Amino acid sequence: MIRTEIGSGVAESDSEPGPAAEPSPTPTPAMASACDSTTFEGAALIHCIADPARHRIVTVLGPADGAPYRGFAALAAKRAADAAPVAFAMNAGMYDGEGKPIGYYVEDGRRLKELNRADGPGNFHLKPNGVFYGTGGKWQIRTADDFYANVADRPQFGTQSGPMLVIDGKLHPKIAEDGPSKAVRNGVGVDRAGRAHFVISEEPISFGVLARYFRDELETPDALFLDGNVSALWDPARKRMDSGSRFGPMLVVEEKD
Numbered sequence: 001m002i003r004t005e006i007g008s009g010v011a012e013s014d015s016e017p018g019p020a021a022e023p024s025p026t027p028t029p030a031m032a033s034a035c036d037s038t039t040f041e042g043a044a045l046i047h048c049i050a051d052p053a054r055h056r057i058v059t060v061l062g063p064a065d066g067a068p069y070r071g072f073a074a075l076a077a078k079r080a081a082d083a084a085p086v087a088f089a090m091n092a093g094m095y096d097g098e099g100k101p102i103g104y105y106v107e108d109g110r111r112l113k114e115l116n117r118a119d120g121p122g123n124f125h126l127k128p129n130g131v132f133y134g135t136g137g138k139w140q141i142r143t144a145d146d147f148y149a150n151v152a153d154r155p156q157f158g159t160q161s162g163p164m165l166v167i168d169g170k171l172h173p174k175i176a177e178d179g180p181s182k183a184v185r186n187g188v189g190v191d192r193a194g195r196a197h198f199v200i201s202e203e204p205i206s207f208g209v210l211a212r213y214f215r216d217e218l219e220t221p222d223a224l225f226l227d228g229n230v231s232a233l234w235d236p237a238r239k240r241m242d243s244g245s246r247f248g249p250m251l252v253v254e255e256k257d
Contacts, residue, residue: 033237034087034253037202040213044202046233047218048088050253051195052137055087059107059157060250061100068099070246072234084254089234090186090198091227092132093161094124095248103160104131104147105249111154117144123225126174129162130224132188132196132251139196141189141222143167159249165189165211166223175207183228185210188251189220197223198251200233226251 034055035048050057060075062068069075072089079086094102102124105113119125128143133155142151143164164172165187182204189197197218199210207225214223232242 043205046200048198055253070099087253089252091247092249092251093159099248106158124162126163130164131160133158166215169221171211178206178208184231185228186226186231189214189223
């Protein structure tokens with residue numbers, strides 16, 4: 001994974017100063033980042049907040065008539081000039097060899113993949129897994145079985161991943177306190193005020209550390225693991241766009257008009 005941060009400093013010059021320039025109009029302040037650096041149990045994390053009062057959340061896979069973008073650079077290159085500013089974005093769940101989601105996926109109200117309740121190997125099938133979804137400013141996380149039983153209306157966006165990290169305030173029963181598997185990981189949780197908290201580690205961590213951060217620090221009743229090893233963040237305000245790994249679906253948090 002390549003984490004790119006583009007510096008914004010001005011280079012010093014040895015030349016003599018010229019005539020004083022005319023004052024220029026006050027520039028429009030740059031958009032503040034929705035993400036902050038933090039630590040938890042000694043691990044370095046990035047915590048980003050999506051607030052329904054300020055943001056909208058969309059899922060993005062690729063152009064309607066083409067293959068998945070597989071990364072932020074391709075997405076950024078295709079965004080319209082008048083598109084809403086991106087507050088931040090993260091990879092959004094697990095996918096097959098072509099970058100297509102292996103679980104429930106809805107983009108702009110269109111279901112591109114049905115709910116996956118099958119058994120199988122890997123993190124996705126470490127049941128219960130879950131769905132992060134929403135319509136307008138109401139965002140929720142449910143286990144896949146809860147979603148199947150109780151959600152009848154198709155949301156505007158939705159993505160399925162697994163395992164769940166926190167379920168109704170309790171850690172996933174199969175997650176060890178600090179298991180041997182360590183990876184750069186990311187996840188999402190929704191707090192009782194309806195804000196979505198996106199977290200990505202800056203170093204390899206266990207499932208247990210990530211899950212406890214959502215439960216104990218962010219106090220999100222439910223939280224969902226998004227992925228590991230390919231986890232990536234796009235934070236335009238900090239000029240950060242992670243690259244180096246090809247992933248599938250993306251969750252893009254946009255500024256409202």
